[in-house]
Structure formats: structure tokens, C-alpha cells
Amino acid sequence: xxxxxxxxxxxxxxxxxxxxxxxxxxxxxxxxxxxxxxxxxxxxxxxxxxxxxxxxxxxxxxxxxxxxxxxxxxxxxxxxxxxxxxxxxxxxxxxxxxxxxxxxxxxxxxxxxxxxxxxxxxxxxxxxxxxxxxxxxxxxxxxxxxxxxxxxxxxxxxxxxxxxxxxxxxxxxxxxxxxxxxxxxxxxxxxxxxxxxxxxxxxxx
Amino acid sequence: xxxxxxxxxxxxxxxxxxxxxxxxxxxxxxxxxxxxxxxxxxxxxxxxxxxxxxxxxxxxxxxxxxxxxxxxxxxxxxxxxxxxxxxxxxxxxxxxxxxxxxxxxxxxxxxxxxxxxxxxxxxxxxxxxxxxxxxxxxxxxxxxxxxxxxxxxxxxxxxxxxxxxxxxxxxxxxxxxxxxxxxxxxxxxxxxxxxxxxxxxxxxxxxxxxxxxxxxxxxxxxxxxxxxxxxxxxxxxxxxxxxxxxxxxxxxxxxxxxxxxxxxxxxxxxxxxxxxxxxxxxxxxxxxxxxxxxxxxxxxxxxxxxxxxxxxxxxxxxxxxxxxxxxxxxxxxxxxxxxxxxxxxxxxxxxxxxxxxxxxxxxxxxxxxxxxxxxxxxxxxxxxxxxxxxxxxxxxxxxxxxxxxxxxxxxxxxxxxxxxxxxxxxxxxxxxxxxxxxxxxxxxxxxxxxxxxxxxxxxxxxxxxxxxxxxxxxxxxxxxxxxxxxxxxxxxxxxxxxxxxxxxxxxxxxxxxxxxxxxxxxxxxxxxxxxxxxxxxxxxxxxxxxxxxxxxxxxxxxxxxxxxxxxxxxxxxxxxxxxxxxxxxxxxxxxxxxxxxxxxxxxxxxxxxxxxxxxxxxxxxxxxxxxxxxxxxxxxxxxxxxxxxxxxxxxxxxxxxxxxxxxxxxxxxxxxxxxxxxxxxxxxxxxxxxxxxxxxxxxxxxxxxxxxxxxxxxxxxxxxxxxxxxxxxxxxxxxxxxxxxxxxxxx
Numbered sequence: 001x002x003x004x005x006x007x008x009x010x011x012x013x014x015x016x017x018x019x020x021x022x023x024x025x026x027x028x029x030x031x032x033x034x035x036x037x038x039x040x041x042x043x044x045x046x047x048x049x050x051x052x053x054x055x056x057x058x059x060x061x062x063x064x065x066x067x068x069x070x071x072x073x074x075x076x077x078x079x080x081x082x083x084x085x086x087x088x089x090x091x092x093x094x095x096x097x098x099x100x101x102x103x104x105x106x107x108x109x110x111x112x113x114x115x116x117x118x119x120x121x122x123x124x125x126x127x128x129x130x131x132x133x134x135x136x137x138x139x140x141x142x143x144x145x146x147x148x149x150x151x152x153x154x155x156x157x158x159x160x161x162x163x164x165x166x167x168x169x170x171x172x173x174x175x176x177x178x179x180x181x182x183x184x185x186x187x188x189x190x191x192x193x194x195x196x197x198x199x200x201x202x203x204x205x
Numbered sequence: 206x207x208x209x210x211x212x213x214x215x216x217x218x219x220x221x222x223x224x225x226x227x228x229x230x231x232x233x234x235x236x237x238x239x240x241x242x243x244x245x246x247x248x249x250x251x252x253x254x255x256x257x258x259x260x261x262x263x264x265x266x267x268x269x270x271x272x273x274x275x276x277x278x279x280x281x282x283x284x285x286x287x288x289x290x291x292x293x294x295x296x297x298x299x300x301x302x303x304x305x306x307x308x309x310x311x312x313x314x315x316x317x318x319x320x321x322x323x324x325x326x327x328x329x330x331x332x333x334x335x336x337x338x339x340x341x342x343x344x345x346x347x348x349x350x351x352x353x354x355x356x357x358x359x360x361x362x363x364x365x366x367x368x369x370x371x372x373x374x375x376x377x378x379x380x381x382x383x384x385x386x387x388x389x390x391x392x393x394x395x396x397x398x399x400x401x402x403x404x405x406x407x408x409x410x411x412x413x414x415x416x417x418x419x420x421x422x423x424x425x426x427x428x429x430x431x432x433x434x435x436x437x438x439x440x441x442x443x444x445x446x447x448x449x450x451x452x453x454x455x456x457x458x459x460x461x462x463x464x465x466x467x468x469x470x471x472x473x474x475x476x477x478x479x480x481x482x483x484x485x486x487x488x489x490x491x492x493x494x495x496x497x498x499x500x501x502x503x504x505x506x507x508x509x510x511x512x513x514x515x516x517x518x519x520x521x522x523x524x525x526x527x528x529x530x531x532x533x534x535x536x537x538x539x540x541x542x543x544x545x546x547x548x549x550x551x552x553x554x555x556x557x558x559x560x561x562x563x564x565x566x567x568x569x570x571x572x573x574x575x576x577x578x579x580x581x582x583x584x585x586x587x588x589x590x591x592x593x594x595x596x597x598x599x600x601x602x603x604x605x606x607x608x609x610x611x612x613x614x615x616x617x618x619x620x621x622x623x624x625x626x627x628x629x630x631x632x633x634x635x636x637x638x639x640x641x642x643x644x645x646x647x648x649x650x651x652x653x654x655x656x657x658x659x660x661x662x663x664x665x666x667x668x669x670x671x672x673x674x675x676x677x678x679x680x681x682x683x684x685x686x687x688x689x690x691x692x693x694x695x696x697x698x699x700x701x702x703x704x705x706x707x708x709x710x711x712x713x714x715x716x717x718x719x720x721x722x723x724x725x726x727x728x729x730x731x732x733x734x735x736x737x738x739x740x741x742x743x744x745x746x747x748x749x750x751x752x753x754x755x756x757x758x759x760x761x762x763x764x765x766x767x768x769x770x771x772x773x774x775x776x777x778x779x780x781x782x783x784x785x786x787x788x789x790x791x792x793x794x795x796x797x798x799x800x801x802x803x804x805x806x807x808x809x810x811x812x813x814x815x816x817x818x819x820x821x822x823x824x825x826x827x828x829x830x831x832x833x834x835x836x837x838x839x840x841x842x843x844x845x846x847x848x849x850x851x852x853x854x855x856x857x858x859x860x861x862x863x864x865x866x867x868x869x870x871x872x873x874x875x876x877x878x879x880x881x882x883x884x885x886x887x888x889x890x891x892x893x894x895x896x897x898x899x900x901x902x903x904x905x906x907x908x909x910x911x912x913x914x915x916x917x918x919x920x921x922x923x924x925x926x927x928x929x930x931x932x933x934x935x936x937x938x939x940x941x942x943x944x945x946x947x948x949x950x951x952x
Contacts, residue, residue: 015420
């Protein structure tokens with residue numbers, strides 16, 4: 001069996017510039033509102049006045065997420081037409097010919113990966129740029145990052161790298177879907193969790 | 206697939222694109238795919254702006270035909286005309302204005318909407334220089350104060366080490382500097398990341414917790430806009446009183462630090478040390494003093510001072526926003542002085558501060574297209590063109606005029622090429638619109654552009670220009686100049702659009718100057734010529750155009766293995782390698798500025814000066830919020846407006862702290878009216894903790910779209926900005942504005 005592929009997201013170095021999102025949209029010709037890769041801005045905390053000064057206690061960072069091609073894909077389980085399959089190499093793909101466009105998978109996925117295309121009226125999502133992989137190239141999002149904060153590879157190998165986890169605030173516990181993603185958390189992630197930080201750019205994702 | 210330089214709109218980067226074309230149309234855009242990504246020559250990865258370019262290129266609103274105005278000016282009523290009629294009219298207007306008022310009545314304003322040698326304003330400058338000249342300008346809307354003030358300290362603007370040297374730094378202060386959004390040279394953000402991985406501690410000082418502060422900074426220190434020189438002065442106070450300055454370096458390399466080294470003719474005047482310690486004005490510039498001004502805790506200021514002075518070498522990288530302000534010269538000089546008194550000048554891992562242009566390794570030339578010589582010697586500061594419209598005939602050196610005692614004429618013909626300056630990007634849009642609408646002032650307005658911009662709406666003639674994908678071009682690496690990017694013509698212009706060069710050649714023909722203008726070359730011919738020019742000046746190995754094109758590499762680079770350090774020779778031996786300042790030394794006290802005799806606004810040592818609109822003046826009662834207009838990834842200045850993928854990623858918003866929003870009843874996503882005495886805009890609010898209380902941000906560049914009530918529906922911050930210029934550089938102070946905000950009334 002081929003090794004399962006996953007993405008590595010260095011949240012500590014992600015600026016939220018969305019070059020990855022744009023690379024994905026241009027390659028796949030995704031229309032407005034369809035984001036196979038989304039960049040979530042997490043922000044929490046507040047301010048206090050100290051003398052004449054303003055002192056921030058603000059925690060902010062970004063999480064760039066595509067599809068995590070989960071070991072336990074809830075999208076697949078939710079699909080009434082069997083349009084979603086998990087392949088041998090771990091990739092979770094939607095067969096758009098079988099998709100009814102019922103959007104159950106969209107509701108089931110805790111990461112917001114399946115994206116409804118109002119033109120073709122089916123669900124779409126990240127395919128890990130299989131055509132690029134076939135040419136020996138990384139997915140376009142990985143190649144796009146000006147900060148070199150994205151990577152990919154066999155997920156077991158990514159998990160062995162230091163500092164990675166799939167449990168970063170405010171993502172759901174990784175035990176839910178067992179996502180094939182490794183995230184290097186930002187230094188402020190713990191503070192953000194303590195401050196119950198939320199996704200601050202909801203209208204953008 | 207063709208490799209090409211990203212259309213160069215003065216974003217702050219120069220990246221490599223791969224462009225796919227099918228049936229004459231661009232179908233996909235990706236970026237640099239070189240197999241290596243070594244720090245000596247890293248990949249030039251495009252940002253979301255370049256990656257979104259397909260939508261701009263294929264946009265339904267591209268200008269298709271030449272048009273003439275048929276309504277009142279500014280009404281934007283136009284009728285299609287032939288190219289012959291349009292070009293005849295341009296030529297006859299140039300002739301008429303030239304004969305009636307003289308060549309100095311013609312002005313080609315600043316603008317950076319196209320930047321590839323043959324497209325953009327350069328061909329127009331070349332043509333006018335052949336046609337008797339036109340009123341020139343100096344300086345820019347980007348760098349007015351920093352390019353004028355840096356040489357007052359160092360005698361030169363070439364103060365920067367090459368970026369690979371940043372990896373040697375232990376401390377990096379990103380002071381109002383946000384390379385993740387404005388890039389400031391492709392890969393600058395990446396080099397900071399590499400420096401951090403090598404152990405540098407990075408501090409971001411900015412009223413906003415920018416993308417760079419999040420991704421690059423170990424600590425973010427919010428500071429009230431316009432008060433940077435106060436914090437810098439208090440840092441100097443800490444360094445001086447705690448003995449953290451580099452006394453040896455100051456003694457041998459600097460001038461005017463204290464009373465022992467004052468220049469001749471200024472003995473006994475206030476030295477920098479006098480100012481900092483308050484020996485003359487009775488105000489020691491202590492951290493507590495600065496806290497009241499900057500809103501930065503005194504203890505934080507002291508800690509940063511100790512860190513920058515002790516954990517050396519260190520970089521105090523000055524962003525450009527703080528110098529587009531009322532006294533923008535001061536933080537530039539103050540930052541340079543901190544670099545000097547800590548001895549961070551001329552050493553690996555250090556940084557002299559200032560504008561930091563590059564010396565070795567092929568500094569950016571921006572354009573090598575030959576302009577010829579302008580027979581009109583008079584120049585105005587780029588920001589003062591409206592003054593030259595209103596009172597040009599009497600303008601002289603007191604208004605920043607160079608090369609003439611008086612202009613002798615007002616501007617009567619404006620020819621804007623790839624420039625949305627006249628309305629959108631100049632300060633105080635409503636004022637600019639009133640000036641341009643008066644047809645007795647500027648008699649002729651010609652605009653060449655890709656779209657019907659707010660500036661084009663005020664044109665008498667609109668000429669459809671092609672994009673940079675539709676003609677031949679060449680760009681060099683932005684600021685850092687380590688590569689040349691070839692920009693072949695990839696697709697044909699739509700409908701009747703032409704290159705700026707071709708348009709100018711057509712006008713030249715009508716003025717009897719075609720041969721002199723073209724020298725027999727078309728756009729491609731000039732790029733071949735320009736490549737040879739670069740070969741002579743720092744790129745000896747660049748392939749000739751035919752080979753460059755055939756290789757489809759798109760790029761010729763100069764890898765930086767041994768990064769240059771500015772002022773290394775001066776550091777080693779200041780007597781043998783003096784600076785090009787009057788004293789040959791680093792001028793902490795500038796006798797040149799002292800002799801201007803305007804100490805309140807142009808002090809001889811850098812000082813904090815309260816801005817003319819600030820939270821500390823009576824204006825704050827009506828307008829209590831400071832507004833800044835940062836650069837955004839959604840646009841390059843006003844270019845890329847109307848691209849859905851960008852608006853989706855970075856919607857145009859008023860960024861406001863909940864502490865300011867909630868008392869005003871402003872909710873997240875609500876439509877808000879923001880106003881001051883100059884005008885009003887509508888923009889939706891984004892409540893965010895990532896901006897300090899008392900400050901709001903409206904990213905600059907959206908296209909002015911006034912409703913019937915005159916209120917701008919598209920949230921252009923220049924409706925609110927002021928045309929007042931800075932005292933020494935005659936630069937734009939567009940970020941120095943106070944505003945009020947409230948929920949927009951329901952209609």
C-alpha cells in the first residue's frame with residue numbers, strides 16, 4: 001500500500017497572505033466562493049490601559065487548510081450516493097459524476113473542506129494536485145508559499161518531524177477524523193486557546 | 206507556457222510568472238519553478254496579486270477604443286473616436302499649449318501603473334523631451350521623506366546591506382515595516398524568517414498587528430501613528446544615560462552628537478545629546494515622556510533600547526508609512542541616528558537604516574529606457590502638482606521648485622500615463638476633483654490606461670493602453686536588483702488597445718519627431734537595446750534578447766553569495782573613505798538643515814514634532830480617530846481594483862478596535878461612514894484586536910465612487926487625506942489624518 005500523503009502547515013511562519021489559496025483557485029479555475037484551500041485567521045485577547053500606554057494581550061495566527069484527507073473521513077460517511085472514496089494512497093476524492101449536490105458532506109466535515117459549486121451543482125474539494133504529483137511536482141499551494149511554510153509528503157514522515165501536531169486551537173480534536181495534516185503551531189496558540197480566540201475572518205473563508 | 210516577469214506595478218516585488226496561453230488568451234498563471242531555492246538566489250514566488258492577474262487581463266471593463274469627452278469634465282461621458290482623431294488631437298493640444306504657455310505648462314505626473322520600460326510614462330517623457338520638454342518632477346509618493354532625509358545623515362541613499370546579510374543579525378526591529386504585504390523586494394519576508402531561524406529576535410513596532418508581525422515577530426509593540434521619533438528619542442535617552450552607546454564609533458565617525466563635535470558655525474548650538482537630555486528645552490526625552498506620546502509603556506521602550514543597543518549586530522528597518530506623515534523626515538533621521546550611536550553602521554548583520562538602496566550586485570535601476578534630456582529645467586516635487594495648477598506661475602524654491610527661480614506658468618496640460626494619481630491617489634480627492642473640473646485651469650487632460658479609472662473619468666481624451674502581457678518589457682529586481690526579468694509579449698492587446706510606446710510613437714509622427722523618437726525601433730527593439738544597457742551596468746553576463754527569449758527562463762539572476770555591507774570602507778577607515786556629507790561623517794547634527802533657519806519644523810538634530818492633525822490637538826475633539834491607509838495584498842496601489850479573487854480574499858474594510866467600535870454602535874460587518882472636514886466615505890467595518898485603540902485603518906487604493914451626496918461609496922481614504930506637504934522633502938503626508946466614524950444612516 002502506498003504511503004498516505006498529507007500536508008504540513010507551519011502556522012508559526014504563515015502570514016495569511018493567501019498565495020496558496022490563489023494558486024489553487026487559478027489552477028483549478030475555482031469560481032467566487034469556492035476555496036479548496038482556506039486561510040483561517042485566528043485572533044483573540046484584548047487590551048488594557050496601563051498609565052498612558054495601551055498594552056495588547058492579543059494572540060493571532062493563521063491556519064492554511066485544504067482537505068486533510070482524513071483517515072476517518074466523515075464526509076465519506078455522510079455521503080448518501082457513495083460519491084466520496086478514500087483511495088489506497090490515502091487521498092479522499094469526490095466522484096463528481098456520482099455527487100447529488102446534497103451538501104451533507106459539507107455539514108459533516110469539521111474543517112470546511114468540501115465546497116459546493118453552484119454552477120455545476122456538485123461538491124468539489126482539494127485533490128492534492130494529483131496531476132502535479134504525477135509529474136514529480138509538489139501541489140501548487142506548496143510551491144506557492146512565499147514564506148515556505150507549506151510542505152507535503154507521507155504523513156507518517158511529516159509526523160516524525162519535531163513540533164508537529166494536528167490539534168491546534170480552534171480545530172476539532174484530531175481524534176474525530178484523524179486528519180492527515182501536521183501543523184507546527186504558532187507560538188501564540190496556547191494563549192489563543194486560553195483566550196478562547198475565534199476565527200476572525202469568517203467572511204473570507 | 207511562457208516565463209515572464211510579473212506585470213510590474215510598483216507593488217514592492219518583482220516576481221517570476223509562468224503563463225499559459227490558449228487561443229490567444231491567458232488561461233493559467235503559476236510562479237517560479239526553478240529546481241533550486243537557495244538563499245543566494247531564492248525563487249521569486251509571486252503573491253496573490255500576481256497570481257490573480259488573469260482576471261485583470263481578461264476583464265470585461267478593459268478600455269477598448271480611444272474616446273473623447275462629450276460631457277462636462279468629470280462627468281465621464283465619452284464618445285468613441287478613431288486613433289487618428291485621438292492622436293491628431295493630442296499632437297495639436299501639445300502644440301497649442303506649448304505655443305500659448307510654453308513647454309513648462311505640460312506635465313506628465315507621477316504614476317507607477319506600468320513599469321516595464323516601453324509601457325508606462327517613460328515613452329511620454331522621452332517624447333516630450335524631444336518636443337521641447339515638459340515640467341518635470343522629483344521625488345515620489347512612496348519615498349518622499351526617506352529619500353530626502355537619509356542623505357542629510359549619510360550623504361547618500363545607498364545605505365543598505367544586501368539581504369543575505371540579514372542572516373547575521375541578532376536583533377531585527379521591523380519598525381513600521383511589513384514585508385509580508387508590501388514585500389519591499391521579493392523574498393524580504395523570507396529573509397527575515399531565515400534570520401529568525403538563525404537566532405535573531407524580531408520585534409514589530411506598528412499600530413497594526415500586521416501580517417508580518419504575526420508571521421515574523423517575537424513581539425509586537427503597538428505605537429501611536431506619527432510618534433515614532435518620540436520612541437526613538439526615548440530609546441536614545443536610555444542608551445545615553447545607561448552607557449549603552451558606542452562612544453568610540455561616535456567619536457571617530459559621527460558629527461554633532463554632543464558639544465565636543467559640533468560643526469563649525471554651529472558651536473554652542475543644541476546637540477543631539479542636548480535635545481535628548483533636555484538640557485536646552487528642559488524636557489528630558491525619557492521613556493515616561495515618550496509613553497504619554499506613543500502609548501508604548503516606558504518600561505517597554507527602555508527594554509527595546511537595551512536590546513537593540515546590546516544584542517548586536519542589529520537591524521532597525523524603517524518602513525515607509527511613518528515617513529508619509531506630517532514630519533516624516535524626523536523618524537527617518539532619528540532611526541539613522543540610533544543605528545549610528547549604537548555602532549550598527551558598516552558591519553555585517555548591522556544596518557544603517559534610512560532608505561537602504563543597494564550598491565553592489567546590481568542595484569535596481571527601475572527603468573533604463575532612454576528619456577533624453579529635458580530642455581525644461583524646472584522641476585516640482587511630485588506631490589505639489591495641484592499647487593502648480595493653481596499657482597505655478599509664482600512657484601519657486603520656497604515651494605520646492607528646483608532648476609528655476611519661478612515656473613512662470615501654471616500647468617495647462619496634464620498627460621497621465623499609467624497613472625491614477627490625478628484623482629484617486631493624490632490627497633484630498635474632492636479638492637483634486639474641483640480643480641480638474643474647472644476647465645479654465647488645466648485646459649487639457651489626457652489619460653492612457655487599461656481601465657476607466659477615477660482619473661480617466663476626468664480626461665478629455667482617454668487612450669486605451671495595453672497591459673504588460675501585451676507588449677515587450679524588462680524589469681529588474683525591486684530595490685534589491687539581483688535579477689533581470691524578461692517580459693515578452695505574450696498575447697495581443699484587445700480591440701484597439703496599444704502599448705504606451707506605440708501611442709507615443711503615433712504622437713511623435715504628428716509632431717514630426719517619429720524618427721528621433723523611435724530610432725527605428727519597435728517595443729522589442731527597445732528591449733534588446735535596454736538589455737545591452739544593463740549589460741554595461743552590472744549585468745555583464747545577461748544574454749542578448751534572442752537567446753534570452755529562446756531560453757524561456759524569464760530571468761537572469763546575480764546570486765549573492767557574499768553580501769555587500771554598506772559603509773564597510775567608511776567603518777574601517779573614515780579618513781580614507783569619508784561619506785559624501787559636508788563633514789565626511791555621519792551627520793547627527795546637520796549644518797545644512799541648521800542653515801535653513803527653520804528649527805521648529807526642520808531641526809538640525811532629529812526631534813519628535815507634534816503633527817498638525819493629531820490626537821493631542823483641538824481637532825481631536827471632532828475627529829478623535831487617527832486613520833492610516835496601509836498597502837494591502839488586495840491591490841497594488843489602485844491597480845487590480847475589481848478583481849473578484851482579491852476582493853474575496855481581502856475585502857475592503859475599515860479595521861477598527863472593538864473599544865472604538867462598540868461605543869459608536871459599530872458592529873462587525875456594519876456599513877460605516879468615516880469623515881472629516883475634507884469629505885466622507887462609506888466602508889464596512891471589521892472589528893479586530895489587531896489594531897490599537899484610537900487608530901483605524903482603511904487600506905489605500907480603492908476607486909473613488911462618489912454618490913449623489915458626494916460621499917464615496919468605495920471607501921477611498923484619500924477623500925480624507927490632506928494635500929499639505931512635509932516641510933523639508935515637500936513630500937506627501939497622506940497618513941496624517943484625523944477622522945470620526947459612525948454607523949451609516951440607513952437609506
